[in-house]
Amino acid sequence: MSTEPHRGPAILTELSPADFRARLPELLAVYVAAMRYPRGTEYHRAPMWSEHSARSGWQAFAASLPEDPDTVVGVAYGYRGDSRQWWNQQVRTGMRHSGRSPEAIDRILADYFELTELHVRPDMQGRGIGELLLHALLRDRTEAAVLLSTPEVAGEDNRAWRLYRRFGFQDIVRRFVFTGDARPFAVLGRRLPLEPDLLPHSPGTNDDPDGSGAP
Numbered sequence: 001m002s003t004e005p006h007r008g009p010a011i012l013t014e015l016s017p018a019d020f021r022a023r024l025p026e027l028l029a030v031y032v033a034a035m036r037y038p039r040g041t042e043y044h045r046a047p048m049w050s051e052h053s054a055r056s057g058w059q060a061f062a063a064s065l066p067e068d069p070d071t072v073v074g075v076a077y078g079y080r081g082d083s084r085q086w087w088n089q090q091v092r093t094g095m096r097h098s099g100r101s102p103e104a105i106d107r108i109l110a111d112y113f114e115l116t117e118l119h120v121r122p123d124m125q126g127r128g129i130g131e132l133l134l135h136a137l138l139r140d141r142t143e144a145a146v147l148l149s150t151p152e153v154a155g156e157d158n159r160a161w162r163l164y165r166r167f168g169f170q171d172i173v174r175r176f177v178f179t180g181d182a183r184p185f186a187v188l189g190r191r192l193p194l195e196p197d198l199l200p201h202s203p204g205t206n207d208d209p210d211g212s213g214a215p
């Protein structure tokens with residue numbers, strides 16, 4: 001029997017809010033496994049994920065393998081940012097403390113897509129599935145920018161950081177501590193739309209062509 005990991009393309013399925021809510025347990029299982037959170041975390045997260053699916057501009061994709069299309073191995077979703085959202089308010093505070101001008105903060109937060117969750121089951125990581133999900137989620141967005149937060153990691157040495165840097169994400173706030181979570185996070189962002197050549201698996205496409213940096 002072959003022990004080679006799967007290398008072929010994953011199948012991506014765009015989820016309606018109803019599909020997403022119906023499949024929450026399996027989607028959350030991918031999240032808990034990917035983040036290595038303790039079992040039971042999914043029960044706390046379920047109401048929040050469900051509420052997110054009702055937000056303006058919400059969009060989600062699930063990934064599976066062609067040979068087992070009913071098993072979810074990756075999930076990604078996000079929605080349009082809004083000043084009434086907790087995350088927006090937290091990031092605004094972080095940007096203020098990091099010395100950005102009120103004008104710059106308003107401009108960045110005026111029109112963005114929040115990449116809220118992106119996770120691939122641990123045994124399926126490193127095969128380009130996260131990259132496919134990220135590309136699918138961003139390719140048709142109409143917002144001016146995409147923002148996300150990710151835990152700080154020494155040397156930016158994990159798959160999430162490498163993926164975001166490959167996609168041209170730049171620093172918005174570093175070492176930010178969100179209320180209620182002691183871990184430092186980075187807030188990263190990039191302008192949209194994606195460059196046409198930023199297709200999955202195309203190397204060397206994370207340059208900032210006009211050198212002006214993040215959103």
Ligand SMILES: CC(C)(COP(=O)(O)OP(=O)(O)OC[C@H]1O[C@@H](n2cnc3c(N)ncnc32)[C@H](O)[C@@H]1OP(=O)(O)O)[C@@H](O)C(=O)NCCC(=O)NCCS
Pocket residue numbers: 007034035118119120121124125126127128129130131132149150151158159160161162163201
């Ligand atoms: C972050 C995460 C979603 C990325 O998904 P992924 O599928 O593992 O990552 P990618 O799509 O970037 O995989 C590409 C990697 O596989 C390698 N690869 C192997 N075969 C490949 C192929 N056919 N196509 C593309 N990449 C391939 C690439 O070289 C790259 O390696 P690298 O990470 O060492 O640079 C995933 O690792 C994850 O769920 N991590 C834990 C949870 C997490 O941190 N989520 C983000 C929180 S903000």
